[in-house]
Amino acid sequence: MRAVPSILHIDMDAFFAAVEQRHKPSLRGKPVVVGGVGLRGVVSTASYEARVYGIGSAMPTAVARRRCPNAAYLFPRFGAYHEVSQVVMGLLREVTPLVEPVSLDEAFIDLAAMPDGGPGTVEDVRALARRISDQVEQRTGLTASVGAGTSKLVAKVASDAEKPHGCVVVAGGSEQEWLDPLPVRKLWGVGPATADRLLKLGATTVAQLRALSESELVGLLGHAWGGQLYRLSRGQDDREVSPDRETKSVSVEDTYPHDLMDRPAIRAAITELAERVVRRLKESGHTGRTVTVKARGHDFTTVTRSETLAAPTDDPRLLIPAALRLVDGAADAATGQMHGIRLLGVGISGLAEYAQGDLIAELEGLAAEEDEADGEPEREGEAAAVRAQPDPAPSAVPGATAPSAVPGAPSAVPAVTLYGPVPVASEGRRWLAGKDVRHAERGPGWVQGAGLGRVTVRFEGPDTPPGRIGTFSVDDPALEPVDSAEVARAALPARAVGH
Template sequence: MPGRTVLHLDLDAFFASVEQRDKPSLRGKPVIVGGIGGRGVVATASYEARRYGVHSALSTAIARRRAPHAAYLAGRFDAYRESSNVVMGLLRTISPLVEPLSLDEAYVDLTASAWPVDDPIALGEAVAWLRNELCQLTEGLTASVGVGSSKLISKLASEAAKPDGALVLRPSEELAMITPLKVSVIPGVGPATTERLARLGVETVSQLQKLSVNELVREFGRVMGEGLHELAFARDDRLVQHVREVKSISMEDTFAVDITDRAELAAILARDARAVAERLTRKGLFARTIGIKVRHADFSTWSRSRTLNGATDNPERIGQVAIDLLREVQVADGVRLVGVGVSNLTDSAQEELFWEPDAGSDEIPIITQAAPVMRRRHGNEASWVPGMDVSHDDHGRGWVWGAGHGIVTVRFETRHTGVGPVRSLRADDPALHVAAPLMLAVTRSAQQAEFVNEDQFIVSSGSTPDGLNPG
C-alpha cells in the first residue's frame, strides 16, 4: 500500500532487562530468565549471557553448562506486564493503530499519527524522542526501533538496530537492505520452507528474487508462491491490526516429575479445560475444535484434536473431549507435559444437538491437588524461588538469591537503592514475606491509564513451563 509508514518496536532482552533494572547487583552481568529446574527452558537471556551462547528456547541445563556463573531467575510476570503496559500505552499516544505481538514487541501504523512521516530528519528525531520517553517511563528499559513502508521492512530495520538503536529506512533503501539477507527473514519461511528452498538452490533473498512466480507457485502453491515473490521484493501489504484476531487458546503444564497415572492426567486436563473456558468467556468466543498435546518422558510429542458439530465455551464439554482424546495415548512410560487447547473460534454459540453433560460421571475427576508443575506459585511463602520479590520486617525489600536446606538467601536491594547486602535467613522466618513488584512511578500516578489486557498475550500461545511467554 503506497504511502504507508510502519514502526516496529522491540524491547531489548525484555525479561532479563527488567530483572537487571530492578536488581542493581545484576546490571552488566549475565542474567537468564526462564525455567530454573532441570527441565526448564530459557525464556530470555541478557546480552551478557548471549556472549556465552545462551539464547531463548535453549534448555536451562545446557545454559548452565555454557554460563555457570550467570544468575538464573524464575521470572516475575507482574513486573513484565506492568512495563509492557506502560510501553503499549505510550505507543497508543502516538497512533490509534497499535498491534502488540507480545509483551515486548509491537507494530505502529504511523500513517494514522501526527508524526512527520514525510520528513526523514524530523521522523528520526521523533523516534529518538520515543526511545528516550520509553526509557524514562520504564525507569531504564531500552528498545530497538525500525521504521519502513511495511511490517516486513520495519521489523528487519529494528533487528538491524539491535540492541538499543534505531533505523529509519526510506522506500528507496528498502530493497537494498533485504536483498543480501537469508531467506528465513521472510515471514512464513520456517525450517521446512527453508529446506525446500535450499533444494531449489535458494538460501538468500537475492537468489529467491531470481525465481519466477510460476516456479514458486509450482513448488508452493499459488497463495504461498505469489506471497514469497512479493515479499522477496519488499512488497508487503499486511495492515497493522488494532485488535489482533485470537486464533487459539491453550493451557499447558510441565511436570517436575513424570506422571504415569491416567486419572491424575485427566484431572489436570479437566482443570486446564476450565481455565481455557474462562478465557473463552472473557473474550466472548466459542470453540469448534478441541485438542490436547502430550509430551512423553523421551520428549516425543503426541497431539490430537476433534471438531465438534457446534461451538462451545462449556468447561465440562471441553474437558470431556480432552479426556476422550487422552484415552488414545499410552502413559505408562511417563508424561512430562500435557496441555489442552481450543481453536476454530467463533463469536456465536452453536450448541451441539446431541451432547449432554455426563451427570455423575467419574470420567472427569475433580481434585484440588495435582502433580507439581514447573511454575512459580505466588503467595506461597514456603517456596522461595530465585528472583522472587520479598520484604523483611527488619531489613526491608529485596529478592531471593537462592534457597535450600531450610535457608533462603536474600539480597536486600531495589532499583532505587543501589547494590544491597546479602543475608541468609531461615526459610520459615516469620518476618520474611513474599512481596509484589515495586511499581513504576508512572503506574502509581496514572492508575486509570488505558493499559493492555494480559490475555492478549497469553491466549494465543499457551504458557511455558514457568508461565512465561518467551521474549
C-alpha cells in the first residue's frame, strides 16, 4: 500500500454536453442532452442543467424528452470530443509518463513516476491536483474533477465525490474511514440491480457491505463478483496505472435499472451498445473480426453468443447487424418465460491495426440512416417553429409541455429552441441536430433541426455572443457541413493547439 495518495483519476465534467455548451453560446446555462435523438435513441451525456430534471446517461431519449421537452437534443460530434480529449491527455503526459486513458473524458495517472519521484505529502498531492484541474480549464475552457488515492478504486470514487469541478484527496491510511459512509452505489461496478440485491441483506452503505462475509456475497452475487465486491468494500485494489496495456478486445456493457421485457427494447439497447463499441474501436485505431453479445437474465443467468466475420472491419454497417443477429438467441437463452434482461454487453475481438478514416462522417451517417428507418414523419409544426426568432417560449415547440415536477428543479424551464430529430439528406449531406455548418454569407453556425425540405441554423461560435437563426432550403449551395474537429481546434487557446 502506498503511503502517499499518488494515483489520480481525472474525469471531465459532463464532457460531451460541456463541449457542446462551450461551442454553442446560446446553450450555456441551459439543459443539453447528447446522444441518439430518434425514436430509439439513448442519452449519452446530459448537462448538469438537464440532470436537475432527472435525466442521466443510458436513459431512453423518449423518457428524457418527457422530463425536459425544451432541452437541446443533439447528435454527438465525436471529432470535436476527440480533439479536446487529445489536449487533456497531452497535458497529463506533461505531468507524468504514466497516463492510462480510460475513455475520451477520463484517465488515471501515477504521480510516483514523475521525474522527481512525485509529491511527498498529502498537501503536495492536493496542490498538484488543483493545478492540473486549473490547467485543464485554461487549455480547454472546460472543467474536470480530480480524485487522488493510494489505489485506482479510491481515486475513481474520489473524483466523483464532489462533481462538478471537485478535487478530493484521500490520505493513505484513511481509505476505509472515508469509504464506509458512502452508498454502495459509489463502489466500482455496483449498479441499481446489485444495490437492490444488497439492500435485501441490509447493506446500503460501504460499512454495512463490509460487515457481510465473503461467503454471503458469493452466495448472493456469484463467486467472481461476490469476491471482488468483498475486496472493493475494503479498499483492496492493487492494479497499476498501465499506459501501454495491450488491447485485445473492445467491449461495453450496461446494467439496466428495470429489466428489459420486450424484443424492441432489447434490440434498441444492443444497438446503442454496439455503436459505443464501434466508436471505441475506431478511437483505438483497430478493426475487429469477432462480435460477441452477452445477455444476463433476472436470475443472473448469463449467456454469450459470438459471430466471426469474414475479415476484420470497423464498419458499423457490418458490426451492428451482427450484434442484432446475436442478441435474439442470447436473450432467449438468458430468460425464462415472461422474464426480462437486466444486463447486456457487446464486445469485438480479433483486433487488427488499420489506418483511421473519417470517424464522424461514418457515425453520423449511420445515426441518420437509423432515424430515417424509424419512419418518424416530418411535422408541419416544426417547419413553423424554425421560422421563429431565437429562443421561443416552451409553447412555441410543438408538443412541448411543462415537465413533471422534479424535486430541486427550477420553477421554469430555460427556453431552448428544439426542433425535430428528422435528419434530411441532400446530395449526400446529413443535416443532424448539433452538426457544424458554414454559410457562404452568414458564416459559421450549427444545425438546430430540419424538416419539410428546410434546415434551420443558429449562427454563432465558441467566441461569439448567442447568434440569430436562419432557415434555408436543404439543398442551398451556400450552406456546407464543417468538420467538428476544425471547430474544436478553433475554440482552443493558442497554447493548446499544438498538442
